Amino acid sequence: MNSLASQTESRMIEIGSGSLSIGPNSMAASGKYVTPATGIKFLISGALVAPISAGVLSLGGYPAALESNTLTIRKAFPSAKSASTHYDFGWDDQSNKESSAVLEVVMDPMYELLGAHGVSRLSEFRHYRQGWDNGKGASLSPNSEKQFATFVQKFAGELGKVRPSVFLTREGNLQLGWEDTRGKAVEVEFFPSHLDVFIESANEETTLRIEDANKLFQDI
Amino acid sequence: MEMEECPPEEEVLRAIRRADWDKKKNRYSSGLFKGRDVSISRLRILSYSEILKIFRADFDDRPTGPLEGTGQINVGHLQKIGINYKANPTKLTVVPKPLEGNRAHAEIPQNISKGLAREIIDALKVTPV
Numbered sequence: 454m455n456s457l458a459s460q461t462e463s464r465m466i467e468i469g470s471g472s473l474s475i476g477p478n479s480m481a482a483s484g485k486y487v488t489p490a491t492g493i494k495f496l497i498s499g500a501l502v503a504p505i506s507a508g509v510l511s512l513g514g515y516p517a518a519l520e521s522n523t524l525t526i527r528k529a530f531p532s533a534k535s536a537s538t539h540y541d542f543g544w545d546d547q548s549n550k551e552s553s554a555v556l557e558v559v560m561d562p563m564y565e566l567l568g569a570h571g572v573s574r575l576s577e578f579r580h581y582r583q584g585w586d587n588g589k590g591a592s593l594s595p596n597s598e599k600q601f602a603t604f605v606q607k608f609a610g611e612l613g614k615v616r617p618s619v620f621l622t623r624e625g626n627l628q629l630g631w632e633d634t635r636g637k638a639v640e641v642e643f644f645p646s647h648l649d650v651f652i653e654s655a656n657e658e659t660t661l662r663i664e665d666a667n668k669l670f671q672d673i
Numbered sequence: 674m675e676m677e678e679c680p681p682e683e684e685v686l687r688a689i690r691r692a693d694w695d696k697k698k699n700r701y702s703s704g705l706f707k708g709r710d711v712s713i714s715r716l717r718i719l720s721y722s723e724i725l726k727i728f729r730a731d732f733d734d735r736p737t738g739p740l741e742g743t744g745q746i747n748v749g750h751l752q753k754i755g756i757n758y759k760a761n762p763t764k765l766t767v768v769p770k771p772l773e774g775n776r777a778h779a780e781i782p783q784n785i786s787k788g789l790a791r792e793i794i795d796a797l798k799v800t801p802v
Contacts, residue, residue, distance in 0.1 A: 570697050578692065585738040586690065587712045618695035620702035630700050638791060640703060651703060651787040656760045658787055 563605055566612050571619050578621040591625030596645030601627040604643065604663055611670040615639075639669065679767040679779060681749030685713040686721070688728040689742040689799065696741050696801065705744070706790035711781045713767065716745070718777035725802065727775045744797035751781075754796055758789045 567575065583592050605612065615631035622628050626649075628642040637654035648661045650669065661669075679685070693705040714724045721743075728740050748767050755765035765783050772778040785793070 571695075574691065574695065581692070581738065585692070587688070589710070589712070590692075590738070616698075618698050618700040620695070620704060621692040622702065622704040623708060628702055628704065630695075630702060638703075640787060651791075653788065653791060656788050 563602065566605055566609060566617070567619055568616075571617075575619050575627070578619075578627070581621060586623055590621075590623040593621060593627065594625040594645060597626040597643045600643040600645060600648070600663065601629075604629075604641070604648070604666065607663060608666065608670065614670075641666075641669065677769060679715060679717075679748050679769060681747070681752060683748045683767070684716040684745055685748060685751075685767060685779065686716060686724050686728075687711070687713050687744040687746070687797070688740055689744050690738045691741050692738065694741050701791075701794050703787040703790035703794070706781075706785050706793045707787050709782060709784045711785065713779050713781065714775060714777040715767075715769070715779050716777075719775075724775075724777055727777075729802075730774070740802055742799050742801040744794070744799050746793065746797055750796060751793060754792050755783075755789065758792060760788055761786060763789060 563572065563575070578593050579598075581590070581592055584590060585592070612629070612631075617629040617631040620628040620630060622642055624642075624644070626642050626644055628640055630638060630640045633639055633652075633654055635654050638651070639653070640649075640651040642649040642651075648663060648666060649658070650661050650666075651658050652669075687705065689701075689705060693702045694700070714727070716724070719727070725743065728743065751767070752765050755763040763783055763785070765781055765785075767779050768782055770778050770780045
């Protein structure tokens, strides 16, 4: 059954066996934006959502507002890119039963890679202030985040296989961590000018440029 | 001048914050122990609950560093891990550095590599909070 919960805290639109959920900071509306052809249309612009293949759309971690047929994600990632996709779904409002369509879905590799949990961590790290570790610890470096976004875009496919975790280091850099096929840790810290790489299986700490980072994924 | 060192029988606690521990995926960052002057607190000076209160006051009152757990390790064990670290045997010490609001505060002054940090993390007795 397709339904839109009426609670403001958590709205859920089921899509087949999957669901589209809008987080606590979201505003949602229905009933005003009916179009003759397909019912209500939501043009989703900003950042979304994975895994599409499972029919699950989730906006958790993305503050969103729905106005004039446009669901706007307020903090879209710079890495967000557009993909033409069409989803039909419907819901039961308190008073209306209506159908709707998402005309455009903007895919964000960052979200696909990290999931709602990882995106939420990343968002939180952006708010850490200088001295966040007992007086030590720099706030997140915008240049580190830029490197991070470039890396994620370049190696989205490879990273998708290892489902990394994101961390913040005391240098104010983002870091990804995962395990290789032997269950040993791999860490990549994103300095503004280079990557600091640690490969536990080889007990190797090295420096790489993003262009040379293919070797990280030879063992996945 | 030689700095005073904590004896090997002491137990120390490290605050584990969200930046260093992805609790959901149970992954740690070597950043938890990497680098110089890593902060720890001595259980000989204050009780676990008193230190936990300080960790929480340090971190939970700020919007920045939520406390996810504590990691406990014996100083002697920590030193053995350092000495036995094959890639670069390292003599680790724990030096008392009392702070206002945390008289149990101490630091590990040596520069800890990522590899050694991971070995220390593996040896921690972690208590989620």
